[in-house]
Structure formats: structure tokens, C-alpha cells
Amino acid sequence: MRAAVLVPAASGQTGRIELEERAAPEPGPGEVLVDVRAVGVCGSDVHYYEHGRIGDFVVEEPMVLGHESAGVISAVGPGVTGLAVGERVSVEPGVPDRSCPQCLAGRYNLCPQMRFFATPPIDGAFAEQVVVHQAFAHPVPDSMSDDAAALLEPLSVGVWACRKGGVGPGSRVLVTGAGPIGLVAVQTALAFGATSVAVSDVNPARLEMAGALGATELVDARSSSVTDIAPPNILLECSGFPPAITEGIRALDRAGRAVLVGMGGDEIPLPLSVVQGRELEVTGTFRYANTWPTAIALVAAGRIDLDRLVTGHYGLADAEASLTVGRSDPFSVKVIVHPDR
Ligand SMILES: NC(=O)c1ccc[n+]([C@@H]2O[C@H](COP(=O)([O-])OP(=O)(O)OC[C@H]3O[C@@H](n4cnc5c(N)ncnc54)[C@H](O)[C@@H]3O)[C@@H](O)[C@H]2O)c1
Numbered sequence: 001m002r003a004a005v006l007v008p009a010a011s012g013q014t015g016r017i018e019l020e021e022r023a024a025p026e027p028g029p030g031e032v033l034v035d036v037r038a039v040g041v042c043g044s045d046v047h048y049y050e051h052g053r054i055g056d057f058v059v060e061e062p063m064v065l066g067h068e069s070a071g072v073i074s075a076v077g078p079g080v081t082g083l084a085v086g087e088r089v090s091v092e093p094g095v096p097d098r099s100c101p102q103c104l105a106g107r108y109n110l111c112p113q114m115r116f117f118a119t120p121p122i123d124g125a126f127a128e129q130v131v132v133h134q135a136f137a138h139p140v141p142d143s144m145s146d147d148a149a150a151l152l153e154p155l156s157v158g159v160w161a162c163r164k165g166g167v168g169p170g171s172r173v174l175v176t177g178a179g180p181i182g183l184v185a186v187q188t189a190l191a192f193g194a195t196s197v198a199v200s201d202v203n204p205a206r207l208e209m210a211g212a213l214g215a216t217e218l219v220d221a222r223s224s225s226v227t228d229i230a231p232p233n234i235l236l237e238c239s240g241f242p243p244a245i246t247e248g249i250r251a252l253d254r255a256g257r258a259v260l261v262g263m264g265g266d267e268i269p270l271p272l273s274v275v276q277g278r279e280l281e282v283t284g285t286f287r288y289a290n291t292w293p294t295a296i297a298l299v300a301a302g303r304i305d306l307d308r309l310v311t312g313h314y315g316l317a318d319a320e321a322s323l324t325v326g327r328s329d330p331f332s333v334k335v336i337v338h339p340d341r
């Protein structure tokens, strides 16, 4: 099979993507083989390509990028039940050990033994075929496109953020950052019953898309401050930019909750008197757990539109171009690599 492989450069430098012929992976016990049809390009793929590392995760050996994927089952390993060849599935890219205290408590996203696609040294899905444990290959309805099935992964980040924030009927939500994550957070908050969803960004095209997806108020952070809107009771911080994080916390109403999804500087100033005086709750999020069933149902019911986020398509041989377009095109939101093209 063909795979687009990131060959790392010297530390901190931009690597290069090489198309390689590799042995097809074989599904082991309880695993399925998936012919990949669509893979969303994530900011983390771009970051590994440009810098060769994210924090302590360093690309030391050539690695296949891509962790937002969907395709068709083409083989099943021994002991697989309930999944069959020919079924279309969305791939949940992180497989935990399923036996540690965090897994047993239901927080498998916090499993220390997690094996996650395209996180060194685990290969991702910019490849014609991938193998995944059967419990993490989620069947999708025929009505759902391959692109949308792949984008259930970023949608899961939005679902998890809304759950952590306790978004429900009547919630007043502020989403800072209208990238792919912010845009799924907006849609999920509305689907969960939020009655106002304000969105801030510095990119007018992204704000416009947020408005088209149902955001009730748009804040251009270049000229306005989120602290001037009616105070929200939940912040879904999806930019990772330290000023947006601090301002978002300052914007919250009393007894509000700040959900920090965006990954920015390792340390940021916390407005402690605001957090204390208003009894705010602040939580991080790390990926998601048990989100695919909800994500599939919301998209299948037409409550969330993932296809709308897609601004470009690439074949496997053009995978490198899919990683650079975001830097040059302000209208780019989410691009998809199709390993079968
Ligand atoms: N916690 C998790 O598990 C998790 C999972 C996936 C992604 N993330 C993080 O979520 C963040 C969003 O991901 P993405 O793919 O949408 O990234 P992105 O870079 O496409 O989106 C970030 C957006 O923030 C906007 N922005 C910049 N400055 C701003 C400001 N001052 N105020 C408001 N908006 C501002 C940018 O214009 C951009 O549209 C990233 O930091 C990513 O690392 C976290």
C-alpha cells in the first residue's frame, strides 16, 4: 500500500513528505483493516510537519501523519464480532489499554498507555490502509459522507468540550477561536440547547462561517473585546492564544465555567481575583472519551454539518500541499486527504 510519510528534518525544521510503498498492515486479534477514504488535516499534523515535535512528542523516525479518518473495512482479524467487510466506519484514532485505573473509571482519554494515530512513534492514516481495534471503528450511516465520517474526530473534541462545560438548554456560551474546533464547538453547543453562542476570532472569513453555522453574535477580536458582550456562563476556549484565554475568562458571568480546549503557551496569566470573586470553574480538556455515538447521531440527524467545514481536497501524492495551504489561504478551514485518489 502507499503511505505519505513525514521524514523529519534537523530539530525544529520543516520536514518533507515522501510517498512510500509499504507492506499492508495485517489486522491482529480483535482488529479490523480499513481502506482509508478520507483523512482530515489537523493543526497538529501541520505542527509536526513544520517543527518535528509538539512539546515532548518528538518525530525521531519517519512517521505517517493524519488522525481524522474514515473508510471501509476490507478485512477482519480473529475474534472480531459485529463488524463486517464492506462496512463504512469512522476511525477513533486513540486506542487505550482498557485496563488501567483511568480506563476503568471511564476516562480512557487519560490512559497513560494510549496509542494515538500520528503521535510519535505511532503511524497515522495518510495511507491507503490502517488497522484499528474493532471497538474504535464506528459504523456510520450511508447518508454520511466520507469527509463527515472523518471529521467526527474533531467534532468529538467539541462534544467533549460541551460536556465538560455542562452546556445544556438555555446555556449562554462564548467560543473563542473559530477554527475547525471552534466551529464544531459552536454547532455542538447549539445542538446541546445553548440559546446564545457568541464567537470571537481575528479572521473575518472564519467569523462569517461561524455566523452561517448559527452563532448568535460575532466578535472581531482585532477591534472588539469579548468582555463587552452580555456575560456568558460557559467559555469554550478554542484558540489557544493566551490573550484570548485571559479575556475569555474575564468575560464570564458569576459562577461561570471556562473550558480550555486550545493549546497555546504552556503557562498563561490567570486573572485570579476574577476566578475567585466570581467562583469560576476552570478545566482543561484532553481529546475525548465516549463521544462517537453522540457525534454520529448529531450528524446523522442533520443537527451538525461537517461537510460545510471542508474547503479543499487532496490526493495522497499531494499530501504535502494539504499541510501548507492553511498558512497561505485565509479562507482555508479544513482540508481532506483522500488516500484512494
Ligand atoms: N484539548 C484538546 O484535546 C484539543 C484537541 C484538538 C485541538 N486542540 C487545540 O484547539 C485549538 C483550535 O484548533 P483548530 O484546529 O481550530 O486551530 P486553528 O488554529 O485553526 O484555530 C484557532 C483560531 O483562533 C483564532 N484566533 C487567533 N487569535 C485570536 C484571538 N485573540 N481571539 C479569538 N480567536 C483568535 C485564529 O484566527 C484561528 O481561527 C488549537 O490550539 C488546538 O491545538 C485541542
Ligand SMILES: [Zn+2]
Residues within 6 Å of the ligand: 096, 097, 098, 099, 100, 101, 102, 103, 104, 108, 110, 111, 112, 113
Ligand atoms: Zn488505560
